[in-house]
Each structure stands twice: as structure tokens, then as C-alpha cells.
Amino acid sequence: MKKEFQLLDRREFFRDAAKAAAVAATVGAAARASAQRARPNPFAYDVSHLEKTDSKLISHEEIQRWRAPYSEARRLALAPGGELLVASGNYVTTFSAEGERGLEIALTEPARALTVSEEGLIYIGLRDHIEVFDAKGQRQATWDSPARKTWFTGLALVKDEVIAADAGNRVLLRYDRAGKLLDRLGARDRERNVPGFTVPSPHLIVRLAPDGLLRVNNPGRHRVEAYSLDGDFVLAWGQPGMGIRTFCGCCNPINFTLLPDGRFVTCEKGLPRVKIYSLQGEFESVVAGTESFPENAKACASRGLGDCTQGGLDAVADAQGRIFILDYVTGEIRVMKQKA
Amino acid sequence: MTENPTNDPTSRRTFLRNGARIAAMTGLGALGGVLAGRSNADAWVWQIDPQKCVRCGNCATECVLEQSAVKCVHSYAICGYCNLCTGYFEPEPNALTTAAENQLCPTAAIRRTFIEDPYYEYSIDEDLCIGCAKCVEGCTRFGNGSLFLQIRHDRCVRCNECAIARTCPGDAFRRVPASQPYLLKETH
Ligand code: SF4
Ligand code: SF4
Ligand code: SF4
Numbered sequence: 001m002k003k004e005f006q007l008l009d010r011r012e013f014f015r016d017a018a019k020a021a022a023v024a025a026t027v028g029a030a031a032r033a034s035a036q037r038a039r040p041n042p043f044a045y046d047v048s049h050l051e052k053t054d055s056k057l058i059s060h061e062e063i064q065r066w067r068a069p070y071s072e073a074r075r076l077a078l079a080p081g082g083e084l085l086v087a088s089g090n091y092v093t094t095f096s097a098e099g100e101r102g103l104e105i106a107l108t109e110p111a112r113a114l115t116v117s118e119e120g121l122i123y124i125g126l127r128d129h130i131e132v133f134d135a136k137g138q139r140q141a142t143w144d145s146p147a148r149k150t151w152f153t154g155l156a157l158v159k160d161e162v163i164a165a166d167a168g169n170r171v172l173l174r175y176d177r178a179g180k181l182l183d184r185l186g187a188r189d190r191e192r193n194v195p196g197f198t199v200p201s202p203h204l205i206v207r208l209a210p211d212g213l214l215r216v217n218n219p220g221r222h223r224v225e226a227y228s229l230d231g232d233f234v235l236a237w238g239q240p241g242m243g244i245r246t247f248c249g250c251c252n253p254i255n256f257t258l259l260p261d262g263r264f265v266t267c268e269k270g271l272p273r274v275k276i277y278s279l280q281g282e283f284e285s286v287v288a289g290t291e292s293f294p295e296n297a298k299a300c301a302s303r304g305l306g307d308c309t310q311g312g313l314d315a316v317a318d319a320q321g322r323i324f325i326l327d328y329v330t331g332e333i334r335v336m337k338q339k340a
Numbered sequence: 341m342t343e344n345p346t347n348d349p350t351s352r353r354t355f356l357r358n359g360a361r362i363a364a365m366t367g368l369g370a371l372g373g374v375l376a377g378r379s380n381a382d383a384w385v386w387q388i389d390p391q392k393c394v395r396c397g398n399c400a401t402e403c404v405l406e407q408s409a410v411k412c413v414h415s416y417a418i419c420g421y422c423n424l425c426t427g428y429f430e431p432e433p434n435a436l437t438t439a440a441e442n443q444l445c446p447t448a449a450i451r452r453t454f455i456e457d458p459y460y461e462y463s464i465d466e467d468l469c470i471g472c473a474k475c476v477e478g479c480t481r482f483g484n485g486s487l488f489l490q491i492r493h494d495r496c497v498r499c500n501e502c503a504i505a506r507t508c509p510g511d512a513f514r515r516v517p518a519s520q521p522y523l524l525k526e527t528h
Contacts, residue, residue: 041397043446043472045481047431198458200420200484220422221458240424242431249482250422270426270482300481 050242050271051297053289057244059276060287060323060336066099068331076316076326076333077114084316084324085122087111088331092124092133097318099333105137112202113164115155117177123162125152130164130179143179154205156214158229163214167204170197172216172227185231186216194233195221203254203312210262219251224264224281237281242271245283255314259321267325269312272296274325274336287315287323287336296329384515386502390488390525392512393473395480399489400472402504409496410471410489410504412449412464415525418486421459427479427487428452428462444478446470466492485525493521 070089077085083102084095092111094102105122113125120135128145130152147169154165161182162175174183188196197204198220207215213226213234223238238253239246247253249270256266264277265287272293276284290297299311314326323336388399388410399410424436428450433442438452449468453461471489479487491502505513516523 041395043397043400043474045395045431045444045474045477047481050431195457198420198422200422220420222424240436250420250424250426250484 047242047271050248051290053244053273053286053291057286058289059285059338061339062288062292062334063322063337064099064335066095066333068326068333069093069101069104071331072110072328073326073331073333074110074112074314074328075114076314076324077116078316078318078324079116079120079122080118082318084333085114085116086326086333087114087124092122095333097322097335099335103137105133107131113152113155115157115162117157123155123157125155125164127151128168130155130162130175132179141179143175146173146181151202153202154207154216156206156208158208158214161229163206163208165204165206165216167199167202170199170204172206172214172231174229183231185214185227185229192232194231195225195236198251200251201254203251205255207256207258209258215256215258215264217253217256219247219254222247222252224253224256224266224277237277244273244275244286244289254312257316257323259317259323260319265315265317265323267313267315269296270300272311272313272327274313274315274323288325288334293327293329296327299329383518385491385493385498385518385521386496386505386513387491387516387521387523388489388512389514389523390490390512392510393476393489394510394512395473395477396509397472397474398507398509399504400470402507403471404499404503405495405497408471408504409491409493411466411469411492411495412471412473412475412487413490413522413524414462414464415486415488416461417526418484419462420484420486421455421461422483423458423460425452425460425462425479426482427475429478431478445475446472450475462487488525490522490524493518 068086068088070091073086073088075087079085082097084097086093086095090107090110092105109126111124111126115123122133124131128150130143131139132141134140149168150166151168152164153167156163160177162177164173166173171187172185173181174185175181186194186197188194197218200220203219205217209215213228216225216227218225222240223236225236226234228234242248248268252268253266254269256264259265262279266275266277271290273289274287276287278284296311312328315323317323321338325334325336400408403409428444429442430444435442447468447470449465451463451465455461473489476487476489479485502513
């Protein structure tokens with residue numbers, strides 16, 4: 001009996017020892033794995049020092065913030081009366097400058113381009129065609145899709161014409177106000193010294209500057225270019241680089257707008273930041289730096305999206321020089337005023 | 341305003357891109373064939389889900405092989421053929437040239453080839469690539485995300501438990517059928 005008892009004891013001893021060893025091995029492996037998971041990456045791609053802006057360069061402060069009504073907020077526009085139009089989800093919604101919600105236009109797909117005429121007509125660029133609405137939100141016209149790969153991302157009104165930026169085909173299209181296609185501008189043409197737009201992701205914007213020339217971003221060349229209405233390439237400014245004076249990543253600026261005096265407000269993705277450049281394209285100041293958009297910066301840095309085509313910002317400026325910024329990732333609209 | 345079709349960079353680029361893409365996919369496809377022929381009994385292999393990878397660096401250091409079986413793969417269909425490729429260049433390069441100090445890759449495994457102003461093509465020298473994901477992070481963070489990691493099954497020795505999978509902070513490793521051993525990124 002004693003012997004048996006001893007045997008049992010020994011068996012238990014071995015079983016317990018084996019169990020303890022297994023637990024120790026598992027714990028050890030788990031600890032090793034978690035240590036390996038947590039340890040610093042010797043191959044880290046470190047841009048953390050670029051995510052903080054020198055406070056001396058920041059010229060604006062936030063005075064208000066609200067959220068776009070739907071997800072996938074992508075575009076802002078200002079009506080001549082100062083109302084803000086926001087394209088989010090399959091809607092365009094109007095807001096007073098104070099953020100009070102007004103008219104809402106339902107669309108069949110998200111809007112990527114938006115502008116409003118003096119008469120209150122709202123021009124909306126959907127992916128491959130343009131729709132026109134009156135000030136009450138009633139659809140007045142639907143223009144045909146001009147080409148197979150069309151992807152409208154920008155709209156500007158010039159005299160009695162509409163200029164549409166087609167990122168898919170990398171051209172500007174000139175329409176009359178009835179939707180008749182008049183001309184194609186900006187396609188690469190060596191004989192005319194037209195460099196052509198390089199658009200790695202769908203961000204091509206056109207604005208009319210006070211000097212009467214069109215301004216267009218050329219994101220793959222990291223610059224803003226000026227064109228006559230006849231399509232002559234006039235000038236360009238902008239440099240690639242991660243530093244604050246330059247345009248970062250593969251393709252920036254993705255958006256820009258003009259202040260009442262014609263200076264430029266540019267928006268970048270990757271390092272989301274909004275900056276001001278002079279009429280000649282010299283860097284002046286930062287409206288809001290990367291630290292102001294942590295979620296947006298993370299959208300490109302984290303997993304899940306797999307690329308940086310989801311992050312980004314849009315901006316418009318009103319007659320008082322206030323700058324409205326739309327954050328694609330959070331859907332927030334911020335109103336920025338120049339610091340006293 | 342017309343454009344001379346022979347000078348059309350789009351068509352030429354598309355041509356080049358399609359050629360490269362077919363070549364790239366053919367390479368992986370052929371390797372898949374090699375793998376399928378290796379063993380029918382063990383029909384599952386490890387692979388990385390590119391959407392889950394957080395570019396931690398473990399793929400370069402944790403593989404049981406002296407040089408990791410994980411390599412960078414390039415999806416030409418997604419690539420922007422950018423002059424400032426953030427997968428190729430250091431975050432703040434001195435110049436956009438191929439000089440060693442401007443390159444991000446620790447082993448200079450990425451080749452940059454001029455196609456036509458302002459387009460460049462990037463390709464991976466797999467013998468030099470150690471799977472560190474530095475270029476993947478640069479491209480994902482600032483570009484179109486066309487660079488990503490895959491276990492190359494012509495190199496992987498098919499450990500029962502993949503040593504990298506055990507430490508992967510993104511839980512990016514999973515078993516896939518040996519007949520379809522790659523998880524490719526083809527669109528955004
Ligand atoms: S261990 Fe996982 S997260 Fe890290 S680089 Fe490899 S696949 Fe990506
Ligand atoms: S940076 Fe790393 S993953 Fe990219 S090509 Fe070089 S060694 Fe390969
Ligand atoms: S299964 Fe083995 S050889 Fe293959 S990647 Fe994992 S650790 Fe390397």
C-alpha cells in the first residue's frame with residue numbers, strides 16, 4: 001500500500017512537473033512573442049519630428065468646429081452669400097457660417113466637386129458627370145459623361161463657362177453653362193510646352209485666380225500651375241519634400257483654395273497640413289499643422305486602409321479671410337481665423 | 341488642342357505597366373505552381389494579409405531562414421510611378437537621385453528606372469530584399485500603397501508554426517491554400 005502510494009506520488013510528481021514545465025514553456029513563448037511584438041522596430045520609418053509644427057509658423061487659430069452630417073465627407077464650397085456647402089455621403093448640405101444646417105440635396109453617389117454661381121446655381125461633380133441644381137435644391141440639368149475614365153474632382157466658374165477638372169483623364173474640360181463641351185485643356189503637349197497633369201490619386205482641383213488665370217494643382221509634380229483660358233501653360237511653383245515649406249509625399253497638394261487677396265491655401269495628405277503661400281508661391285505660414293489632425297495622420301499610418309488615398313483635407317476661404325477646413329477622416333469642419 | 345498619340349505618356353505607361361504587371365503576376369503564379377507540385381499532402385501554407393500588416397520589422401528578423409522568406413512585392417497596377425517615391429526615398433532626401441544616401445531601403449534592393457518625365461518605375465531585387473517593410477511603410481503612409489510584403493514560397497521552408505506569425509503584432513499571418521498561396525493587392 002505504501003509502495004503503491006509512493007508510486008502514485010511519483011506519477012503525480014512527474015505529471016505536475018510536466019504540467020509546470022508546459023506552463024512555463026507556454027508562458028515563456030508567450031512572453032518572448034509579446035516582447036518581440038513590443039520591441040522597437042530597427043527598420044522604423046520615422047517622420048515623427050515632422051508631425052509637430054514650429055509654433056512660430058502658425059498664423060491661425062480655430063474659432064469653431066462641427067461635424068459633417070454624413071460619413072465620407074470630401075468637399076467644401078462657399079456660396080456668394082457666405083453659406084457653406086458640404087459634400088458628405090450621398091448628400092450636399094448647406095450650413096450658415098456659424099454651422100447652422102439648411103438645405104440638403106440627395107444624390108445618387110458621393111460628390112467630389114462642388115461650386116455655386118452668383119445666381120445660386122449649384123454645380124455638383126459626381127464621378128463621371130455633372131448635375132446642376134437651383135438654390136432650392138431642384139435638379140435643373142444632368143450633363144453627359146464626357147469620356148470613359150472621367151473622374152471629376154474639381155469645378156470652377158469662369159465668366160459664362162464652367163471648368164471641370166477630370167482627374168481620371170488628367171484634363172480640364174471647358175463647358176458653357178448649358179453643359180456643351182467646348183474644349184479640353186492641360187493635356188500634355190510638348191509643342192505647346194504643356195507639361196501635363198500627373199495625378200497618382202484622384203485629386204485635381206481648378207480655381208480661377210484674381211489675375212484671370214486658372215490655377216490647377218499638379219500633385220505628382222508637387223506644384224500649382226497657372227493656365228490661360230486657352231490652355232497655355234503660364235507658370236508653376238512648388239517643390240517636393242517633407243519640410244514645412246514644401247509639398248510632402250508622392251503627390252501633393254491634393255487641394256487648394258484662394259484667399260480674397262489671391263494668396264493660396266494648400267492642403268496636403270500623408271502629413272495632413274494646411275499652409276499659406278504668397279501670390280508668387282513663397283511659403284508664408286501654417287494655418288493648421290499635422291498635430292491638429294491626429295486621426296487623419298493615423299489613417300495613412302495605420303493598417304486597414306492599405307494606402308494613403310483615404311486621408312486628406314479640403315479648404316475654402318470666405319470674403320473675410322476665414323478658412324474652413326474639412327477633415328476627410330473625422331468629417332470635422334473647422335473655422336480658422338488669423339491670429340490677432 | 342490635340343495630342344500626338346505616339347507621344348501619349350498614358351498609353352506608353354499603360355503598356356509598360358501592363359507588361360510589368362503580367363510579368364510580376366506570372367512570376368508569382370509560376371512559383372505557386374512550383375509550390376503546388378512540391379506536396380499535395382500539406383495543402384495549406386502561411387501567407388501575410390497585406391491589409392493587416394503594420395510594418396513592424398519582425399518579418400526581417402524572425403524568420404527561421406538566415407535571409408527571410410518574406411519579400412517586398414510591387415503591384416504595378418496601383419503604383420503612381422511617382423518621381424518622389426516615398427517607398428524609395430528617405431523621408432528627407434538630399435536630392436531625388438539614386439545616390440545611396442537618398443535611398444530608404446537598407447539593402448538598396450529597389451531599382452528606380454526612368455520611363456518618361458515625370459514617371460519612374462520601381463522594381464524589387466528579391467535577392468537583396470530582407471522583408472523589413474521600410475519601403476512598405478513609406479509607400480503606404482504617403483503613396484498609393486503599391487508595395488507590400490508576401491512570404492515567397494520558393495524560399496519558405498513551411499514551418500508548422502511560422503516563427504514570424506508568432507510575433508506578428510498585426511495578426512497578419514494566416515493559412516491559405518497551397519494552390520493559391522499569395523494574397524495580392526491589386527486595387528486601392
Ligand atoms: S510581422 Fe506582421 S506586422 Fe510585422 S512586418 Fe511582418 S506581416 Fe507586417
Ligand atoms: S526596404 Fe526592406 S522590404 Fe523594402 S525592398 Fe528594401 S529590404 Fe525589401
Ligand atoms: S514558415 Fe518558416 S520559413 Fe516560412 S516565413 Fe515563416 S518562419 Fe520563415
